Amino acid sequence: MSDLVIGIEVHVQLLSATKMFCGCKNSFGDEPNTNVCPVCLGLPGALPVVNEKATQMGLQLALALNCKINEVAPYYRKNYFYPDLPKGYQITQYATPLGQKGFLEFPFGKGKKRVDITRIHLEEDAGKMFHSGDITKSSSSLVDYNRCGAPLAEIVTEPCIETPEEAQAYLFALRNLVRFIGISTGNMEEGALRCDVNVSVKNPDGSFGTKVEVKNLNSFRSARRALEFEAKRQRDLIAQGGQVTAETRHFIESTGETAGMRSKEELNDYRYFPEPDLPPMVTNTSQIEKIRQEMPKTPGQIAEKFEKEYGLSQYDAGVLTQDKETTAFFEECVKNGASPKKTCSFLTVEIQGYFAKEGLSLGQTKLTPKLLSELVKLVDSGQITNQSAKTIIPDVVAGSSSEKVAKERNLIVIEDESAIIELVKQVIENNPKQVEQYKQGKTALSGFFIGQVLKASCGKAQAETVKRLVEEALSRL
Ligand SMILES: [Zn+2]
Missing domain, CATH: 1.10.10.410 (Arc Repressor Mutant, subunit A)
Incomplete structure (x- = not known):
């Protein structure tokens, strides 16, 4: 049993064409302050209108996370001042979020891990600040409101994660999920998926210790490193007779350490109140059922199908559904008539092994599902041995027909x-x-x-x- 208790909050940017409450373009990397209007700039008299598509995406994610859907989820104003928030408040969901009490199950080690989801709600993003030079000495700051009002889904887990490795695997699985169901790019480097973690060390009697939050982690690796650092810092502090302070810290990428932020940021009072300009989000059972039916399959559902229909092991099915590209590639090979087990073994062991050695990845080479299925079929039919097939992999990856190469190298099996x-x-x-x-x-x-x-x-x-x-x-x- 681990002595750590970890909970994670993730913000996922939804891929709708327009922002959450106005018609501005929702896109990354445009010229600053070009996708703005009176609504997302918070000009007096402007009225928000809910984005139907973003709402549907939020529901899809809630369903994919096995959440119970609240049929009436009101919008609230969360009031605070910051230069990247021109309205002076953020529209979000509060006491009754769109989804609650879900879970995400994903491959971990040789088995599976289940992380319980407390809630998922919809809200709008803030703009983005740019500080010139070193943030502590910066003399000027710029703000880009393009992101202001972009649709976000916030997903909060129960404190049920026990190690930094599990935390990293959860983030990976969540990113994979949003990509499979097509509601977000999940690109952390573009800020489409951002995470805050909270971590505490259990007291000797097993009760939860004082938790510390680490905010704005922008890669899986940073999340893991921040948790590893915090675990050690808190354990050392307790071992020396000290006490952990409840606080928010930030992660310093260059040193791998966390540092405390100003303590007054702890004392936020957001004065939540119901958003008077918007009706609550309302859904009903038949709408939810329709969304469920039309939704793309989740990695978990696809892995289950692979186990059932193709007799693959839980581990193999997990590896094949670790990213959308590999899943599609595998399915195409099987459709071409290659045996699922052999295809899985060539794709996840031989090809991936070769890629790892050469620093390549699927889509970067001339390897196509057609070429791999040709190779697998040669093995399936006994025309070449497994051993010979392995020697042809570099050629197939370079775009050659395996049958042609096998004949040229005199690798066709001795049938006599x-x-x-x-x-x-x-x-x-x-x-x-x-x-x-x-x-x-x-x-x-x-x-x-x-x-x-x-x-x-x-x-x-x-x-x-x-x-x-x-x-x-x-x-x-
Ligand atoms: Zn706008």
């Missing part, structure tokens, strides 16, 4: 058994010492003879055939 019998005979003749030992009862040596014959065949003989013919020959000794 008399040729293999001849090889068995030679191996037995060439290894009298081992033959003698075998005769004296060292039967484990059959493996040695099989290996020698396979080697002599240059990987062109099928292992099962060689095994059968070697055993027959040895039994006649």
Whole structure:
């Protein structure tokens, strides 16, 4: 049992074409302050209108996270002052969010981990500040309101995560989920997925300790490092007889440490009150059912299908659904007639292994589902051995037809058994010492003879055939 208690809050930017409450373009990387209007700039008299598409995306995410949907979820004003928030308040959901009490289950280690979701709600984003030079000495700041009013879904977990590795795996799984259902790019470097973590060390009696929040982590790695640092800092502090202070800290990328922020930021009173300009978000069972039906499959659902229909292991199904590209690639190969198990093994072990070695990735090479399925089918039909197939991988990745390469390199399997019998005979003749030992009862040596014959065949003989013919020959000794 870990002594750590971790909870995570994630903000996901939804991919709707326009912002949450106005018609401005919702896009990343445009010229600053070009996608703005009286509504998102908070000019007097401007009235917000809810974005139907963004609302649907929020519902999709809530359903994908197995949440209970609240059919009436009112909007509130969260009041605070900051230069990136021209209205002086943020429109958000509060006491009754759109979804509650869900969970996300994902592959972790050799098994699965389930993280319980407390709530998911919709809100609008703030603008973005740019400080010139070193933030502590900066003499000027600029603000871009393009992001102001962009649709966000906030997802809060229960404090049920026990290690920094689990936290990182949860973030990875959540990003994968939003990409699969197509509601967000999930790109952390563009700020489309941002996370805050809170962490505490349990008291000796098992009760929760004082929690510390680390805000604005912008990569999976930063989240993990910040948690590792905090775990150590808090454990050391407690071991020395100190007490952990409830506070918000920020993570310093260059040193891997966290540092306290001004304590008065702890004393926020947001004066929430119902948004008078907007009706509550209202949904009903039939709308929810319709969204559920039309929604793309989640990685979890696809993995389940792979296990059931193709007989893949839970682990393999998890690896194949780790990103959308790999899943689509695999499915295309199977559609082309390649056997699922063999395709899975070539794709996740041989190809990925080769990619890792060469620093490549799917989509960066000339490898297509057609080329890989051709290779797998050659193995499936017994025309080339597994061993030979592995040697062709660099060629297939470079865009060559495996059948052509196999023929050119003379790798097509020796189907003529008399040729293999001849090889068995030679191996037995060439290894009298081992033959003698075998005769004296060292039967484990059959493996040695099989290996020698396979080697002599240059990987062109099928292992099962060689095994059968070697055993027959040895039994006649
Ligand atoms: Zn606007």
